[in-house]
Amino acid sequence: MTISSDRKKVLVFRELPPDQLARLQARHDVTVANPRLPEQLPAFQAALATAEGLIGSSYKIDEALLAAAPRLKVISSVSVGVDNYALDALAARGIVLCHTPGVLTETTADTIFSLVMATSRRLVELAGLVREGRWTRNIGEELFGWDVHGKTLGILGFGRIGQAVARRAALGFGMPVLYHSRRPVDLARKAPELAGKALHTPLDELLRHADIVAAVLPLSNETRGLMGGREFGLMKPGAIFINGGRGATVQEAALLDALDHGTLRAAGLDVFATEPLPMDSPLRTHPKVTALPHIGSATVETRYAMAVLATTNLLQALAGERPTAVFEMTAG
Ligand SMILES: NC(=O)c1ccc[n+]([C@@H]2O[C@H](COP(=O)([O-])OP(=O)(O)OC[C@H]3O[C@@H](n4cnc5c(N)ncnc54)[C@H](O)[C@@H]3O)[C@@H](O)[C@H]2O)c1
Numbered sequence: 001m002t003i004s005s006d007r008k009k010v011l012v013f014r015e016l017p018p019d020q021l022a023r024l025q026a027r028h029d030v031t032v033a034n035p036r037l038p039e040q041l042p043a044f045q046a047a048l049a050t051a052e053g054l055i056g057s058s059y060k061i062d063e064a065l066l067a068a069a070p071r072l073k074v075i076s077s078v079s080v081g082v083d084n085y086a087l088d089a090l091a092a093r094g095i096v097l098c099h100t101p102g103v104l105t106e107t108t109a110d111t112i113f114s115l116v117m118a119t120s121r122r123l124v125e126l127a128g129l130v131r132e133g134r135w136t137r138n139i140g141e142e143l144f145g146w147d148v149h150g151k152t153l154g155i156l157g158f159g160r161i162g163q164a165v166a167r168r169a170a171l172g173f174g175m176p177v178l179y180h181s182r183r184p185v186d187l188a189r190k191a192p193e194l195a196g197k198a199l200h201t202p203l204d205e206l207l208r209h210a211d212i213v214a215a216v217l218p219l220s221n222e223t224r225g226l227m228g229g230r231e232f233g234l235m236k237p238g239a240i241f242i243n244g245g246r247g248a249t250v251q252e253a254a255l256l257d258a259l260d261h262g263t264l265r266a267a268g269l270d271v272f273a274t275e276p277l278p279m280d281s282p283l284r285t286h287p288k289v290t291a292l293p294h295i296g297s298a299t300v301e302t303r304y305a306m307a308v309l310a311t312t313n314l315l316q317a318l319a320g321e322r323p324t325a326v327f328e329m330t331a332g
């Protein structure tokens with residue numbers, strides 16, 4: 001990467017905390033334009049023509065958009081997931097892609113475990129009973145929940161977040177953990193606290209044995225639609241499905257079918273194939289679904305930490321240094 005140290009054109013395509021924006025403005029010529037707002041789209045498109053650095057998230061940066069940015073050297077995503085970026089086109093042009101791994105791991109694992117608790121213990125449904133003035137006598141068996149402690153948790157995607165979910169489950173709730181990932185993790189060396197408590201398991205076997213299945217997979221050509229009718233059909237009768245990775249790793253029609261006509265007890269979803277979730281999606285109001293508006297990392301502390309890391313990554317790349325968190329195109 002050869003980028004000299006003079007002022008560069010930077011395009012910020014999502015709001016940054018004021019102090020992080022000021023860090024960028026002190027070193028570079030910054031345009032802030034949110035392409036999701038129709039009134040700011042022309043400014044975004046105009047700035048693309050000269051931008052050397054982009055920073056933002058939750059917007060598709062496809063090949064056509066990259067073609068309109070001929071001077072682009074680096075994209076700094078305020079996210080760990082990189083499915084919004086045309087990776088092949090970036091690699092072909094030698095454009096550096098940075099992201100925010102690690103700083104959101106524990107918060108996202110908290111969110112995923114919240115969905116495990118909420119679905120098993122029917123928290124949202126039963127809180128609604130109180131809020132709506134329908135708690136008029138002790139609840140009966142038809143509204144009882146399902147224990148979480150001691151249940152077997154199957155985790156799809158056993159990277160940073162998957163392992164953080166496993167720690168909560170195995171160490172906090174006494175849950176045996178099965179995990180599915182591309183390859184087994186050397187737990188004795190990388191996560192000794194989980195050694196003997198989390199077992200690498202082929203996908204079908206995991207689905208047959210887990211009481212609760214939690215997906216934390218990145219979206220790629222390999223994982224798109226990974227959970228379909230066959231996979232939901234393999235799940236244990238009465239099992240729960242959680243998705244905290246990416247929506248499109250699940251075939252939503254198959255999930256609905258498993259909830260309506262299969263034996264799935266409930267689903268807890270933070271991510272959807274289309275976001276925001278369309279008003280006509282049956283998942284929005286389904287009685288067995290706890291749906292969240294993609295809040296895995298959405299705490300004050302963590303969103304700030306993500307913005308700081310993304311800003312640092314961009315400043316480093318524009319100064320010709322190796323950024324703290326580069327997404328390795330060949331990594332898996
Ligand atoms: N809900 C949210 O707000 C939120 C927040 C952060 C991250 N995420 C999502 O979670 C994903 C994981 O984040 P991470 O930091 O744990 O990433 P990571 O790279 O540390 O872990 C990814 C894991 O998925 C596995 N994997 C990849 N492809 C696979 C395949 N085809 N089959 C089986 N396993 C496969 C990898 O082996 C690895 O274990 C992100 O890519 C992002 O999409 C969502």
Ligand SMILES: O=C(O)[C@H](O)CO
Binds near residue numbers: 079080081082296
């Ligand atoms: O990938 C991520 O970082 C989260 O989904 C937030 O966008």
